[in-house]
Amino acid sequence: MEFLRPATWDEALAAKAGHPDALPLAGGTDVMVELNFDLRRPPAILDLTRVGELTGWSRDGAVVRLGAAVPYSRIIAELSGPLPGLTLAARTVGSPQIRNRGTVGGNLGAASPAGDCHPPLLAAGRDVLVEAASVRGTRLIPIDAFYTGVKRNALAADELIRAVRIPAADGPQQFSKVGTRNAMVIAVCAFALALHPRTGTVGTGIGSAAPTPRRAVEAEDYLGAVLAERGLWESGEPPDAGVLRRFGELVTAAADPIDDVRGSAGYRRHALAVMARRTLTWAWNDYRRQIRGAP
Numbered sequence: 001m002e003f004l005r006p007a008t009w010d011e012a013l014a015a016k017a018g019h020p021d022a023l024p025l026a027g028g029t030d031v032m033v034e035l036n037f038d039l040r041r042p043p044a045i046l047d048l049t050r051v052g053e054l055t056g057w058s059r060d061g062a063v064v065r066l067g068a069a070v071p072y073s074r075i076i077a078e079l080s081g082p083l084p085g086l087t088l089a090a091r092t093v094g095s096p097q098i099r100n101r102g103t104v105g106g107n108l109g110a111a112s113p114a115g116d117c118h119p120p121l122l123a124a125g126r127d128v129l130v131e132a133a134s135v136r137g138t139r140l141i142p143i144d145a146f147y148t149g150v151k152r153n154a155l156a157a158d159e160l161i162r163a164v165r166i167p168a169a170d171g172p173q174q175f176s177k178v179g180t181r182n183a184m185v186i187a188v189c190a191f192a193l194a195l196h197p198r199t200g201t202v203g204t205g206i207g208s209a210a211p212t213p214r215r216a217v218e219a220e221d222y223l224g225a226v227l228a229e230r231g232l233w234e235s236g237e238p239p240d241a242g243v244l245r246r247f248g249e250l251v252t253a254a255a256d257p258i259d260d261v262r263g264s265a266g267y268r269r270h271a272l273a274v275m276a277r278r279t280l281t282w283a284w285n286d287y288r289r290q291i292r293g294a295p
Contacts, residue, residue, distance in 0.1 A: 002044035009133075012051050012160060017135045020157035022046040026054070026069045027101035029094065030110045046160075054105070054162070062168050063127075068105025068161045075104070083166060085120035085173030085192050092116055092177050092185075105161045108146065111153040111212070118147070118213035119192035119205030120175055124166050131162040138162065147212035171195035172286035174279035177207075178263075178271045188263040191251065191275040195283050200228050204276075209255040209268045219250035219276070236288040239280065247280055248273035 004022060006012040016022060022044035025031050034040040048054060054069035057079070064082050066075075072090035076099070080087040086104070093099050093116050107115040108130060121128050121143050128143040132155055146154050155161070173194040179185030190207035202223045204216040226243050227233050239247075257268035 001042065003047065004044055005047040005050060007050045009051050009053055009162070012046065012048055013133060013135045013158075015046055016160055017158045019044045019046065024048055024106075024109060024160060026106050027071060027103045028106075029098050029102040030106060030112075048160075059168065062170075064166045064168055066104060066164045066166060068108075068163055069103050070105075072099040072102050072104075082168035083120075083124075084169050085123055085175050085194055086117060086166070088173070088175035089116045089120045089177075089190075089192065092175070104164060108153065108161055108164070109155070111147055111151050113150060113210060113212055114187045114190075114208040115213065116177065116187065116190065116207070119190050119207040120173065120194070121164070121166065122205030122213060122215050123173065123192040123194040123203035124169070125194070125196065125201075125203050127165075127167050129165040131165065132156070132159040133162045134158045134160070140165070144215065147214070150211050169194065170198040172283040172290070174283045174286075176275040176279050178275070180262075186262065189255075189257065189268040189271050189275075191272055191279060193276070193279040193283050195287055197233055197287065200224060200233055202227070204251065204254075206251065206255055206272065208262075209257040209272055211256065214254065216251040216254035216276075219247055219254060222250055223247050223280070236291050238284050238288070244277045244280060248276040251276040 004015045006015050021042060023042035024046045026048050054067045057066045057070050072093050075090045076087055093102055104117045107117040129140040130146050132139050132141055141154050148154050175192045177190040178188045187208040189209040192205040194203035202220045204220050206216060207213050252269045252273045255272055257265040259265050
């Protein structure tokens with residue numbers, strides 16, 4: 001196995017172009033497990049830990065540009081304001097040691113249906129963009145189009161993830177995850193919700209309950225229409241029990257779970273409906289407090 005260790009971004013792109021089968025390594029929380037258990041033997045490892053620009057983030061107006069190698073611990077410490085949903089998800093990732101190493105870029109690259117960052121990124125809106133770069137240039141992949149299959153993504157063989165562009169939250173966001181315990185757990189299923197009062201829309205993200213992470217589009221459209229038609233964005237009055245129930249049903253309908261060692265398809269459907277109702281209730285309570293505290 002060849003080991004490549006570029007010191008700059010340009011060197012990293014050149015290395016990936018010359019070795020398109022090289023497996024990128026940043027935090028190593030997924031890659032090293034696969035190597036140690038002999039589940040994967042790539043012809044080359046592309047170590048990105050010396051590429052400093054991947055470890056930074058910046059904010060330009062309403063958009064946060066998150067470097068691919070920013071660890072979850074820094075997201076928790078520094079980005080809970082503009083990225084509350086992603087921060088909540090980051091808190092559920094493994095142990096403190098894992099959160100110090102694991103990255104959103106690595107989660108995206110692995111494209112596991114159970115990845116914790118995927119639901120909040122989907123819920124954050126259609127404007128979330130993955131920066132994919134190669135020696136040929138940089139392109140922006142909408143988060144909706146990034147996941148192409150089980151552990152497959154839209155990256156070309158010579159591309160690396162440079163950053164993710166995420167709109168800063170304009171309303172409350174929530175994340176919920178079901179697993180056997182809080183730390184070191186792979187999600188049985190997960191759900192993220194984002195309220196976007198500026199546009200009068202709702203965002204959702206489903207994890208570990210379909211071949212790929214996905215949105216519950218019909219649930220988003222239904223809830224957005226109800227909130228607008230009943231004037232709830234303006235009044236702050238909570239959606240009634242019937243709306244909560246229907247929202248949960250539509251979220252469940254958007255999933256396509258399987259039976260596996262972590263849970264049955266039936267359990268996942270039930271859990272998603274419960275999480276959808278709960279996250280909507282939590283997020284709406286936050287929204288009510290926000291508008292009642294506004295001038």
